[in-house]
Amino acid sequence: MIKTDHLTKRYxxxxxxxxxxxxxxxxxxxxxxxxxxxGKTTTMRMIAGFITxxxxxxxxxxxxxxxxxxxxKAALGYLPEGAPSYGEMTVRQFLAFIADLRALEGARRQExxxxxxxxxxxxxxxxxxxxxxxxxxRRRVGLAQAIVHDPPVLILDEPTDGLDPNQKHEVRALIxxxxxxxxxxxxxxxxxxVDAVCTRAIxxxxxxxxxxxxxxxxxxxxxxxxxxxxxxxQPTQLAAIRAAIAALPAVAQVEVSxxxxxLTALPEAGATxxxxxxxxxxxxxxxxKELHLESGRLDEVxxxxxx
Amino acid sequence: MRNVGIILRRELxxxxxxxxxxxFILIFLVLANAFxxxxxxxxxxxxxDLDPFFxxxxxxxxxxxxxxxxxxxxxxxxxxxxxxxxxQPVRLREAVLGKFLAAxxxxxxxxxxxxxxxxxxxxxGRPDNGAILAAYLGSLLLAGGFLAIGSCMSAxxxxxxxxxxxxxxxxxxxxxxxFPLVLDLFRSxxxxxxxxxxxxxxxxxxxxxxxxxxxxLRDLLYFAMLIxxxxxxxxxxxxxxxxx
Numbered sequence: 032m033i034k035t036d037h038l039t040k041r042y043x044x045x046x047x048x049x050x051x052x053x054x055x056x057x058x059x060x061x062x063x064x065x066x067x068x069x070g071k072t073t074t075m076r077m078i079a080g081f082i083t084x085x086x087x088x089x090x091x092x093x094x095x096x097x098x099x100x101x102x103x104k105a106a107l108g109y110l111p112e113g114a115p116s117y118g119e120m121t122v123r124q125f126l127a128f129i130a131d132l133r134a135l136e137g138a139r140r141q142e143x144x145x146x147x148x149x150x151x152x153x154x155x156x157x158x159x160x161x162x163x164x165x166x167x168x169r170r171r172v173g174l175a176q177a178i179v180h181d182p183p184v185l186i187l188d189e190p191t192d193g194l195d196p197n198q199k200h201e202v203r204a205l206i207x208x209x210x211x212x213x214x215x216x217x218x219x220x221x222x223x224x225v226d227a228v229c230t231r232a233i234x235x236x237x238x239x240x241x242x243x244x245x246x247x248x249x250x251x252x253x254x255x256x257x258x259x260x261x262x263x264x265q266p267t268q269l270a271a272i273r274a275a276i277a278a279l280p281a282v283a284q285v286e287v288s289x290x291x292x293x294l295t296a297l298p299e300a301g302a303t304x305x306x307x308x309x310x311x312x313x314x315x316x317x318x319x320k321e322l323h324l325e326s327g328r329l330d331e332v333x334x335x336x337x338x
Numbered sequence: 339m340r341n342v343g344i345i346l347r348r349e350l351x352x353x354x355x356x357x358x359x360x361x362f363i364l365i366f367l368v369l370a371n372a373f374x375x376x377x378x379x380x381x382x383x384x385x386x387d388l389d390p391f392f393x394x395x396x397x398x399x400x401x402x403x404x405x406x407x408x409x410x411x412x413x414x415x416x417x418x419x420x421x422x423x424x425x426q427p428v429r430l431r432e433a434v435l436g437k438f439l440a441a442x443x444x445x446x447x448x449x450x451x452x453x454x455x456x457x458x459x460x461x462x463g464r465p466d467n468g469a470i471l472a473a474y475l476g477s478l479l480l481a482g483g484f485l486a487i488g489s490c491m492s493a494x495x496x497x498x499x500x501x502x503x504x505x506x507x508x509x510x511x512x513x514x515x516x517f518p519l520v521l522d523l524f525r526s527x528x529x530x531x532x533x534x535x536x537x538x539x540x541x542x543x544x545x546x547x548x549x550x551x552x553x554x555l556r557d558l559l560y561f562a563m564l565i566x567x568x569x570x571x572x573x574x575x576x577x578x579x580x581x582x
Binding site: 101105116130133 | 515
């Protein structure tokens with residue numbers, strides 16, 4: 032379990048992290064979201080024991096990071112922002128160094144090293160120095176370092192930053208595979224990542240928690256939650272269908288995009304408008320390319336909350 | 339303490355993974371020998387000892403040691419690897435000690451590679467080998483003192499050039515404390531005890547007394563305490579500024 036209790040960090044007059052309290056339980060994958068500079072990295076660094084909070088506390092598996100730093104750090108796998116490492120070392124040397132610090136020995140050491148090398152596809156670059164590796168490989172070396180001791184708690188600061196779509200997919204698959212029995216916190220500003228891996232999301236803005244919910248719960252806060260979106264075959268019919276739909280009682284607003292002949296009808300709060308809207312389309316003889324019900328747009332929620 | 343060894347090995351290996359180790363050793367050997375023969379007049383003196391060799395070590399170290407120590411922490415902070423290191427189950431003091439010992443062991447190796455000079459002087463005459471051994475010990479302690487200061491200066495900044503300059507200046511101050519240039523300034527007005535206190539802080543006073551072959555416990559204690567003090571200061575500087 033990760034627990035933070037009124038965690039606060041001030042730099043002079045600037046409050047980078049302001050009274051952040053939350054708990055994460057096993058099986059949860061927490062997405063830590065927020066605009067750049069919102070305090071994500073500072074919060075993670077405090078939990079990982081790299082910087083000392085101005086006030087408040089954090090604990091990992093019951094070990095307070097301030098009073099039992101070694102026990103807390105032993106239970107933690109941490110990928111710092113930007114996946115820093117020692118550029119002049121080869122991947123093999125670097126992983127051996129981390130395995131030494133993590134006190135891995137004997138058969139278990141062999142097994143764990145083989146496991147991370149295999150799962151992060153590092154076999155081909157084992158004897159290359161880290162500074163010669165591409166960004167994607169460096170990130171994977173950073174991930175390998177974080178999970179080599181099979182920690183119960185993982186904190187990953189922007190684990191997929193700088194990876195190409197295939198690599199992102201692989202890293203997310205890896206996170207999903209580990210999610211069942213671990214506590215994972217990932218910070219990201221990619222909203223797609225929240226949908227792809229997280230069971231819960233905390234949004235922070237200016238150092239404060241402004242939302243703490245499931246991804247679906249967050250999406251439900253969107254104006255677009257339960258909105259109906261459709262694309263017309265004939266762009267010329269846009270005006271007519273717009274008028275018809277806007278006249279429906281439960282429709283709060285209609286948005287039209289001329290460019291791709293798309294119309295989105297937003298419902299009044301809590302209303303269901305799909306049957307009515309599709310009936311309008313059918314009765315009016317409007318030909319539709321597609322019609323779907325939106326679950327909500329995370330990016331819109333994100334902007335609304337953090338603006 | 340196990341971690342000290344792990345960090346020490348990693349650091350040492352990283353010296354040899356880059357040209358740093360080879361450049362440092364080469365320049366150290368070339369300069370040490372050049373000073374001995376050209377400035378020290380090793381042959382002309384007609385004496386079978388290594389005084390001309392050892393008496394230039396403080397000046398040689400003044401520039402070479404900060405060049406070695408500047409990267410100790412500044413580089414870790416610049417590249418961000420300090421965050422990786424400090425979030426492993428490692429105590430800060432283990433990391434400070436491991437890195438310092440790696441650098442010290444490395445200078446010990448460079449110093450040991452001056453052995454042909456010792457062979458030469460033994461071939462040419464009958465030197466006092468006990469005194470030479472003491473002088474080697476003194477030189478090693480001197481290097482340790484410079485390195486501890488350099489480690490502290492490196493912890494203060496993320497810029498290696500700044501760390502180098504701070505290191506040279508700080509080491510220079512500790513060297514000069516024993517020179518007439520500084521001591522005369524105080525001698526004219528300050529009480530004798532004060533002048534003595536300044537002089538006793540000097541590297542040169544302690545180094546030269548060991549160099550003469552007299553291993554005094556006070557000189558050993560001086561270097562031990564100096565090193566301990568600056569390593570402690572390194573730890574404090576890192577604690578305060580590691581994340582900046």
